[in-house]
Amino acid sequence: MAKPESIFSSASSANFQPRLESRQLWGKIFSIVCLAATLFGLIILAVLIVDVFHDGLPRFNADLITQPPSFRPAKAGFRVALMGSLAMLTFVLLLAVPIGVASAIYLEEYAPKNKLTAFIELNIYNLAGVPSIVYGILGLGLFVRGLYGGGAPVLMAGALTVALLILPPIIVVGREAIRSVPQSVRQASYGVGATKWQTVRHHVLPSAMPGILTGVIISTSRGVGETAPLVVLGVGTVQSDPSISLLNLNALFGGRFSETLKGTVWAKDNFFSVLPYQVYEWVGDPKAQFQTLASAGIILLMLVVLGMNAIAIYFRSRTPKL
Amino acid sequence: MTKASTSSSQPATYDLNKRASRNLTETAIAIFLFACTSISVLTTIGIIYVLSEETIKFFGNVSIGEFLFGVTKEINGVLQHVCIWTPQFEDKNFCVWPTVSGTVLVALIAMVVATPVGLATAVYLSEYASPKLSGILRPLVELLAGVPTVVYGYFALLFVTPILKVIIPGGVQGFNALSAGLVMGVMVVPTIASISADAMRSVPNSLREAAYGLGCTKQEVSTKVVFPAALSGVIAAVMLGVSRAVGETMIVVIAAGQKPVLNFDPRQTIGTMTAYITQVTKGDARYGSVEYEALFAVGMTLFLITLTLNIISRQISSRFRETYD
Amino acid sequence: MSESSFEPSTKISQEIGSTNESQSPQEVILEAKDVAIYYGGASQPSVSDVNLSIRQNQITSFIGPSGCGKSTVLRCFNRLNDLIVGARVTGSIDFAGKDLYAPNIDPVEVRRHIGMVFQRPNPFPKSIYENIAFGPRINGYKGNMDELVERSLKQAVIWDEVKDKLKQSGLALSGGQQQRLCIARAIAVQPDVILMDEPCSALDPISTHRIEELMQELKQIYTIIIVTHNMQQATRTSDMTAFFNTEVDDQGKRTGKLVEFAPTEDIFNSPSQASTARYISGQFG
Numbered sequence: 001m002a003k004p005e006s007i008f009s010s011a012s013s014a015n016f017q018p019r020l021e022s023r024q025l026w027g028k029i030f031s032i033v034c035l036a037a038t039l040f041g042l043i044i045l046a047v048l049i050v051d052v053f054h055d056g057l058p059r060f061n062a063d064l065i066t067q068p069p070s071f072r073p074a075k076a077g078f079r080v081a082l083m084g085s086l087a088m089l090t091f092v093l094l095l096a097v098p099i100g101v102a103s104a105i106y107l108e109e110y111a112p113k114n115k116l117t118a119f120i121e122l123n124i125y126n127l128a129g130v131p132s133i134v135y136g137i138l139g140l141g142l143f144v145r146g147l148y149g150g151g152a153p154v155l156m157a158g159a160l161t162v163a164l165l166i167l168p169p170i171i172v173v174g175r176e177a178i179r180s181v182p183q184s185v186r187q188a189s190y191g192v193g194a195t196k197w198q199t200v201r202h203h204v205l206p207s208a209m210p211g212i213l214t215g216v217i218i219s220t221s222r223g224v225g226e227t228a229p230l231v232v233l234g235v236g237t238v239q240s241d242p243s244i245s246l247l248n249l250n251a252l253f254g255g256r257f258s259e260t261l262k263g264t265v266w267a268k269d270n271f272f273s274v275l276p277y278q279v280y281e282w283v284g285d286p287k288a289q290f291q292t293l294a295s296a297g298i299i300l301l302m303l304v305v306l307g308m309n310a311i312a313i314y315f316r317s318r319t320p321k322l
Numbered sequence: 323m324t325k326a327s328t329s330s331s332q333p334a335t336y337d338l339n340k341r342a343s344r345n346l347t348e349t350a351i352a353i354f355l356f357a358c359t360s361i362s363v364l365t366t367i368g369i370i371y372v373l374s375e376e377t378i379k380f381f382g383n384v385s386i387g388e389f390l391f392g393v394t395k396e397i398n399g400v401l402q403h404v405c406i407w408t409p410q411f412e413d414k415n416f417c418v419w420p421t422v423s424g425t426v427l428v429a430l431i432a433m434v435v436a437t438p439v440g441l442a443t444a445v446y447l448s449e450y451a452s453p454k455l456s457g458i459l460r461p462l463v464e465l466l467a468g469v470p471t472v473v474y475g476y477f478a479l480l481f482v483t484p485i486l487k488v489i490i491p492g493g494v495q496g497f498n499a500l501s502a503g504l505v506m507g508v509m510v511v512p513t514i515a516s517i518s519a520d521a522m523r524s525v526p527n528s529l530r531e532a533a534y535g536l537g538c539t540k541q542e543v544s545t546k547v548v549f550p551a552a553l554s555g556v557i558a559a560v561m562l563g564v565s566r567a568v569g570e571t572m573i574v575v576i577a578a579g580q581k582p583v584l585n586f587d588p589r590q591t592i593g594t595m596t597a598y599i600t601q602v603t604k605g606d607a608r609y610g611s612v613e614y615e616a617l618f619a620v621g622m623t624l625f626l627i628t629l630t631l632n633i634i635s636r637q638i639s640s641r642f643r644e645t646y647d
Numbered sequence: 648m649s650e651s652s653f654e655p656s657t658k659i660s661q662e663i664g665s666t667n668e669s670q671s672p673q674e675v676i677l678e679a680k681d682v683a684i685y686y687g688g689a690s691q692p693s694v695s696d697v698n699l700s701i702r703q704n705q706i707t708s709f710i711g712p713s714g715c716g717k718s719t720v721l722r723c724f725n726r727l728n729d730l731i732v733g734a735r736v737t738g739s740i741d742f743a744g745k746d747l748y749a750p751n752i753d754p755v756e757v758r759r760h761i762g763m764v765f766q767r768p769n770p771f772p773k774s775i776y777e778n779i780a781f782g783p784r785i786n787g788y789k790g791n792m793d794e795l796v797e798r799s800l801k802q803a804v805i806w807d808e809v810k811d812k813l814k815q816s817g818l819a820l821s822g823g824q825q826q827r828l829c830i831a832r833a834i835a836v837q838p839d840v841i842l843m844d845e846p847c848s849a850l851d852p853i854s855t856h857r858i859e860e861l862m863q864e865l866k867q868i869y870t871i872i873i874v875t876h877n878m879q880q881a882t883r884t885s886d887m888t889a890f891f892n893t894e895v896d897d898q899g900k901r902t903g904k905l906v907e908f909a910p911t912e913d914i915f916n917s918p919s920q921a922s923t924a925r926y927i928s929g930q931f932g
Contacts, residue, residue, distance in 0.1 A: 008743055008760050012837035017787035018537070020753055027541035031450055037442030038451075038459055041466045041511045048469070048477045055480075099358045106355035122636070124362045129562060129632040130625065131569020133596050134369060137621045140603070141372030164365050171362065176517075180524055195344060197351050211520075218467050218516070225470025228571035228596065232603045276472045276572075283476050283576060291480070298473050305468050313461050452732070528769035532829070534730060536782035536836055537759035546785070551772050 049302070056295030064296055069237050069278065076290075078297050081278035083241040084155070085224060085304070088274060090244065091159035092223050096167050097216060103167075104174030104212070109200050128168035132222075135165040136232030144233055153233040154270040155242045161229050166219040173218070177211025178204060217312040221305055227276040235277050242272035275301050373625060376618030383612050384416045389619065392417035407582040407593070409613040410601070416616060418623055420582035424499065424592035425624075428574055429567035431503025431588060432510055436563055439507075440514025441556065447515065448522035449544040460519070467512035475576030478505040483577065492589060497579030500588040506573050510563040517562065521555020522548050561635030565628050571596040595624045676870050677701040677724060677761075677840060682738035684719050684728065694719050694903035697738070699889060701840070706862060706871045708881040708911070711891035712931060716903025717874045720891070721842050723747075724872065725761040726754035743839075759786050761840045762833035767849045768825035770817030770832070775800075775809050778817045778828060782836040795835060802868075803831035804861050823854025830861065834869070841865065843873040847880065859884050878927060881911060888914040890923045 067077025103124070111117040139161030144153045181204050189199040205212075245264050251257070261267055279301060282294040381389070392405030393415065405417035443463060447456050478501040486494045486501055494500055525548045533547040549556070574594045580601055582593030602617040683695035694716030701707050709717040719728065726747060728734045740747045747757055759782075770778050779796045788795065796813070800806040805827040809820070817828055826846060833841055843862075847855040862871055862884050875881055881888050889908040893901050907920045918924045925931060 008745065008756065010743070010760065010839050012839075015788060015790055015837060016759065016783070017789055018756065018759065019787055020756055023539050023542070024753070024755070027539045030541040030545075031446070034442045034446035034450060037439045038446045038463065038515075040439055041443070041508055042459075042462055044508050045462075045466055045469070048473070048481070051477065051481050052473070099361055102355050102358035103362060106352075106359045110352050110355055111359075120359055120363060122633075123366050125636060126629055126632045127362055127365060129565035129569075129628050129635075130369065131565070131571070131596065131628060133569060133571045133599055134373075134621055134625050134628075136603075137599070137618065138365070138369045138372050141375070142368050167365070168362065176520060180520075195348055197348055214464075214516075218464060218512075221468035221470075225468070225472065227470070227472050228575075228600065231571075231600045234603055276470045279476070280472050280572065280576070283472065283479070294476065298476060301470055302473065305470060306465070309461070309465060309468050526769070528765060528767060529771060531727065531730070531763075531765060532769045532771065532832070533781075534727060535725065535758055535763040535765075536785065536832070537755050537757075538785050539755050542785055546781070547771060 052295050052298050052302070055292060056297070056299045059292045059296040060299055064300060068239050069273075076282075076293060078275060078278055078300055080238055080241055081273045081275045081297075082300070082304075084238070084272035085275040087155055087242050087244045088159045088162065088272065089220070089224055091156065092163045092166065093220065095159065095163035096170060096219075096223075099163075100167050100170030100216075101174055101212060103171045104178055105200055105205070107171070108175050108178040109196065109204065124168050124171050128172050130168075131228075132165055132226055133228040133232055135161055136229030138164065139229060139233050148268055151234075152238075152271050153230070153235055154268065155244070155272045156266060156270070158230055158233060158235065158272060158274070161233060162223045162226060165226065165229060166223045169219040169222075170212075170215050173215025174208070174212045177208040177215065180211060181207040213312055217309060220312075221309060224305055224308065225276050225301070227274070227280050230274055230277055231280070235273055237278065237281060238271050238273040242270050243267065275304065369625065373618055373622045376615050377622045380612070380615035380619040383615065384619075388416055389418050392419075405584055407598070409598075409616050414612065416612075416619075418620065420584045421593055421595040421598055421620060422623070422627075423584050423586065424574075424578070424582050424594040425568055425596070425627075427499045427586055427588060427592060428503045428506060428570075428578060428594060429564060431500060432506035432567040433560075433564055435504060435507025436510035436514055436567075437560055440511045440559070440563065441518055443511065443515040444518035444522060444556070444559075445544050445549065447519045449540070449548060460516075463512050463515055465512075466508065467516070469509070471509065471570060471572040472576070474505045474509050475502075475573045478502050478573055478577035486589075490589060494589040495579075495591045497577060497581075497591040498589050499578050499592045502574045502578035503588065505577070506567055506570055509570070509573070510567055513566055514559045514563045517559035518552065518556045521552035521559070524555075525551045558635060561631060565631055568628055568631070569596065569624065571600060575600055595620050599624075673702040673704055675700045676703045676743060677872075678739075678741040679720075679723075680739050680741075682720070682723065682736065682740060684716070684723060685735040685737070686731070687733040688735075691900050692737075692902055694891075697905045699905065699908055701870060701872060702887070703839075703870050704866055704868075705886040706866050706873060706884055707887040707889065708885035709872065709874045709889050709891060710876075710878060710881050710926075711903075711906075712893065712926065713876070714903075715891045715893045717891050718844050719903070720905075721844055721872060721874050722763075724840070724842055725758050725763055727758075727763065729754050759836050760838050761842060762836060762838035763842045763844065764826070764829050764833050764846045766845045768822060768829050770820070770825050770828050772816065772818055774814045775817050775820075775828065776813040778832050779835045782832060786836055788836075799831040799835040800828075802834050802865065803827045804857065804864070805831060821854075823850050823857065826850060826854065826858060827861070830858070830865075834865070838869065840870045840872065843871060845874050845876060848876060855880075878915075882915055885911050887911060890914060890918075890920075890926065892922050892926065 064077050065082060066079050068080045070076040107117070107121060111120070139153070139157060143157035143160050144151070148154055148157060185203050185207060186199055189203045194202070243264055248261065248264050264270070275297065279294050279297040282290040282297065285291065392403055394401055394403045397404070404415070405419050406415045407417060407420040408415045447460055447463070451459060482501040482505055483494060483496065483498065486498070490500070529547055529551060530543050533543045538546070575597045578594065578597070579591035580593045580597045581591050582598065583590065585592065598620050599617050602613055677699070678701070679697050679699040682697040683692040685692050697720055709721060711717055722728045723736055723740060724747070728736065736748055742757070742761065745752070771781060773781065776796055779799050780792050783792065783795055797806060800809060805824060808824060809828075817825065820828060847858055850858070859880065862873070865871060873885065887908065888911045890906045891903055892906045894904050895901050907914060907918060907923045909919070914923060915927055918927065
């Protein structure tokens with residue numbers, strides 16, 4: 001019954017009621033709502049950062065990084081925890097990224113479409129959704145008790161646990177990235193006689209790199225900030241820096257072969273702590289000064305995390321795009 | 323390649339045979355890649371083994387009936403059926419539902435926040451923002467995922483809770499589910515937004531052109547063509563968000579409390595499954611004690627819940643999948 | 648008003664005057680005057696000097712070598728170039744007497760009247776039924792949707808092949824079938840003009856032939872403009888032909904230009920421009 005508001009009328013216009021005005025209005029409202037949603041999280045983040053800085057800045061001084069923990073808040077610092085975080089992170093990356101990318105490549109490029117592959121895929125998909133705390137339980141049973149026979153956890157136990165934790169997300173996102181490389185790229189490469197590995201290495205991987213890097217960014221940020229699995233492993237406050245040396249060269253060259261692992265990252269007493277754990281310890285402390293210390297530690301933690309994100313984003317923008 | 327020498331009546335011959343060395347490399351690489359992939363299977367086996375070992379011991383001490391259904395006890399002289407979780411009291415009770423309800427409550431609040439915000443963000447990033455703007459906004463949104471959960475927990479406890487105390491009718495307790503849930507929602511937004519935006523962006527442009535060609539507005543193209551085409555990716559994203567919410571530990575440990583109750587009032591202190599697990603390992607529960615074994619039983623429960631979520635999510639996405647190239 | 652598959656529908660009404668009779672020359676439905684198109688804020692146009700009158704119920708083809716702007720000009724008619732950031736059109740394009748690029752014109756509305764079929768078939772990842780019903784639904788179709796779907800699929804000569812599988816995905820069809828599905832989809836919103844951008848270039852010869860036959864049926868109801876690389880296709884199907892070519896000026900800048908626009912027989916048998924003659928004899932492009 002309503003006349004079409006269109007400017008062009010033709011015989012067919014009687015059949016349509018395009019309601020252009022209301023559709024356009026709804027479209028404008030929709031785009032504003034979407035923009036607001038995008039900014040929502042950022043605004044909350046800004047509020048969070050302002051709040052943390054407000055609380056923690058007074059305590060943000062060099063002591064923070066140079067001092068080990070202490071019972072006296074004025075003298076305590078995050079040095080040991082920071083070293084622990086950095087050390088653990090290094091090994092986590094060395095373990096998780098190659099294995100994760102290799103798995104993604106296998107599943108996307110090599111795996112035949114059979115039940116075994118389907119099973120593996122289901123498996124990884126599920127693992128990506130397993131809570132980090134369950135990985136902590138795994139680490140507790142397998143690495144702390146199994147590998148090292150109990151007691152406080154050592155750096156490698158933590159690194160292995162967190163590496164396993166971030167492995168599935170890396171694989172999932174890596175696969176998406178590899179999958180989004182168009183078939184035409186592969187076909188062009190095969191077409192000139194390249195082997196599968198050559199195609200993957202020279203064409204597919206480079207194109208997928210931005211997406212893979214995204215996955216590594218997000219997953220590794222989680223790894224750095226992860227506290228829960230380490231709590232379950234039994235991490236506590238530790239007084240001295242962990243070791244990251246791979247071999248005790250002194251012992252090796254001095255003929256003391258039984259001690260080649262002493263003081264190395266593989267050692268049984270290479271206890272460690274991590275930055276977020278230390279923050280957690282002190283957040284819960286009733287003494288307000290420790291809470292301030294905690295917020296200063298958060299500033300530190302955020303700097304580390306943001307720094308990592310910035311580096312990865314830089315890499316992503318440097319990688320040639322398809 | 324070798325060419326035969328030149329008598330003009332003989333065609334050139336080419337050696338097209340497979341190279342042994344090249345084949346070897348290719349096979350070796352394939353095997354190596356497979357080995358890496360199988361680590362994930364070993365991880366699952368490891369998880370199941372570690373969880374099962376202690377869970378079995380647990381159910382040697384506590385009946386499955388009590389775990390799932392509670393017990394009938396005499397309280398103040400009256401016989402009542404209760405379902406409570408008090409492993410660390412003298413009077414130990416092991417009905418699991420209070421911990422589960424705490425988890426569910428917080429996760430629900432989180433998803434109510436994260437899903438609309440995350441999806442709207444994804445639509446904006448994929449369909450509306452110019453490439454330049456997108457390049458700025460997207461890393462910023464991803465930053466939200468990079469914030470360590472202890473920081474969120476701190477924020478929930480020391481910033482959000484005081485505000486809620488003022489604006490919520492009836493006030494909230496010092497540790498409560500609402501703070502934790504709201505902040506957790508913000509944490510989950512990037513998971514949903516990022517993966518959904520990728521799914522939407524991978525919808526071919528030719529589909530958008532076809533829709534515009536039929537006389538669609540931009541909003542209609544986004545919601546009626548792009549979004550449905552990307553639906554499986556979107557659902558997968560949301561489900562991953564739910565899993566994260568369910569399994570999240572630090573936010574709830576710091577801000578929601580550690581007192582599991584069978585109660586869906588978000589203003590109350592609650593205790594989640596994850597909170598209990600950290601309580602035990604951080605506290606002085608000895609190896610071999612029932613509380614310690616309960617940790618694994620709860621862990622197993624958590625694991626099974628997230629497993630079910632994952633499997634359902636996969637079913638949904640393949641059933642609704644609108645296939646395209 | 649009942650419509651069987653191939654009854655010519657009533658033409659565009661009062662705005663442009665008398666209704667059609669088969670003997671009198673058909674009315675001009677689209678008129679391009681001095682149209683030039685600029686991309687990316689450039690000062691030099693990519694295509695310029697386009698002057699065309701498209702008549703109703705005719706098939707007009709755009710021919711010419713690659714890159715001379717045929718598709719660009721085509722996309723101006725349904726304002727699809729608007730989607731490209733920095734694209735700018737000067738001159739005027741009148742549709743039924745109204746300038747398509749006037750500030751008060753909504754491109755969304757234009758596109759219902761001027762539809763498009765694309766080079767690669769692009770059905771939506773929805774069921775066949777939904778592919779067809781989508782456009783009319785968006786535009787507020789008031790009639791019986793099932794009938795409209797059936798009618799559109801019949802007009803596109805694909806009904807018999809899909810009538811038992813309307814709920815199946817449109818992507819399950821072959822390339823030629825998908826393109827006919829896309830034609831049916833374009834028809835479903837009952838446009839006045841159908842723009843076809845090299846619709847057969849991704850198809851095999853048999854599918855191509857079927858679509859060319861289809862076009863002859865369709866022109867009884869719609870006006871068709873087709874961009875084609877295939878000169879034989881132009882001679883087989885079109886009433887009028889526009890030949891585009893790239894001109895290089897003294898500074899080496901390349902601009903697409905409309906060289907000649909005439910009835911197809913004239914273009915191919917007695918072209919008035921030298922470059923036209925060279926192109927159709929295969930000397931370039």
